[in-house]
Amino acid sequence: MRLINCGKIMRLLSLPLLVGFLGLLFACKGGQSPAEKVYVPPGKLDSYYAFLSGGHSGQIGVFGLPSGRLIKMIPVFAPDVAIGWGIDEGSKEIMGGYIWGDAHHPALSETNGDYDGRWLFINDTANGRIARIDLKDFVTKEIITLPNVGGNHASPFVTPNTEYLVGATRFSIPVPNRDVPIETYKENFNGVIAFVSVDKDTGHMENAFQILMPPFDYDLADAGKRVSYGWAFFSCYNSEEAYKDLEVEASQKDRDFIAAVNWKAAEEAIKEGKYKEINGVKVIDPQEVKGIVYFLPTPKSPHGSDVTPDGKYIVGGGKLAAVVTVHGFEKMQEAIKKGDFDGEVMGIPILKYESVRVAEVPVGLGPLHTQFDDQGYAYTSLFVDSAIAKWKLGTWEVVDKIPVYYNIGHLAAVHGDTVKPRGKFVLAMNKIAKGRYLPVGPSHPESAQLIDISGKKMEMLLDFPTPVEPHYGQIIDATLIKPELVYPLDQNKDPYAIKSADQARVERNGNRVDVYMIAIRSHFTPNILKFEEGDNVYFHITNLEQDVDITHGFGINFSNVDMQIEPGETKTVKWVAEKPGIYPFYCTNFCSALHQEMQGYIEVASKGSK
């Protein structure tokens, strides 16, 4: 008996002892366990927003950090039937006829080189576009096409006061595009570097100017900041100018380039009329206008082109190299002044490698992208090594390395590409997540890993799956974003808005029928509608609610019509009365205890029967 009692006591004691021991261990290590560092208790909010691109889903994922919780998918280039993105007339017009886009690089707007929480921009690599999302309501407001840009990849990185977003060609094409033999690639194809201006009050985007470039593949970019303000830096590969079998043919040379563009000088050239217009855009030809662009030789097929927070250095990540190359902005200026060139391509001087290079940092294999913290350290993703290297700016020594799982592409630190990085965390965006999550068939999710960078050694905290495909991310302090939680009804300026049930009505003009409808818990007015076969019906629905989170939906049976209408918002959707019959419609977004009763009927009479 005594023995059994003893065993029981030991077992009862062992768990608290173990917990106590582990607690002591973490306390000695400086406080919290990884779980505690990412735990956000029920009812509490995350401290950071992470915006991760959704790749060829054409969307953007909004995650909370440090928890890694997915909060929202923002539809941008692709339809979203829940919200009605691509279904209602307004969003259809913004999407411009395409139903897909390849969303790669989210870029937050900046003021004085730091994120200001106003807008989020993202490129479409496939169809040469940039979209603007307003962070007041996390809705895509505008999509602009960049003419002459074949595959807009190095985009839309912002200049320090969001004067411009940049764009650049990944797949060179003839400019203007025309039918020429592909074999005449070197003679007839061009890259283009594009600058899109952003209105500082409205965010409205316009094609400002472009620079004609050799037919290389332009990859990523970063704007100069502080001392290098007025410049932008674009990595490019395929300086071999190959048009087939790129895997081999575009990997021949030891060095490709980072193109340094003096956008202030380009602005002057435009003012002086030194451009020709191609497809409605002012295009500068560097063979005719000197001093706008220079090439910095960079090994080897560089991907990342990242400017340090002080603006003094440009870090090139040569994805087939074992080092990152650090160029000095000051050295570059001196070399330009001295004419320290090593030939030229298409009128663009190539600066001597030794004259611009400050350091080669042996970070490891396959360096892609570099971010920065608030302590003078840089963090470089290593695709081949599946790791992140931490290294010191100035001494150029590698001080730490952490494995990630695996094949990391990009990484994002908190305000990690601004003049004021916040440190805290770096997020690894990994391309392949074999076996990392519960299996769901052959298509695996991608994977993000959150790493604590506040200490001397990096510490892995958390894995979470991400939708297709987080090429690139931005992490911003949550206090800088203050979204509107309802649209004030009294400020609703939609031409089809109505502000009360008495204004609800049906107006007919030939076979066009306009229905002015309201939605409020838990009914639509009107909710019995009669049309004739062949009528084109435009439903203009205003959600009269002013309470937070009382969104209504509007879906019509036997059709492709569904959309959400937010409190205080008006949306228009077109529906064609194609076939006689009865068509129920209903609220698709749960709104109240009587949500199920929020419905109506449409009667369509056969043509000429009434």
Ligand SMILES: [Cu+2]
């Ligand atoms: Cu409802």
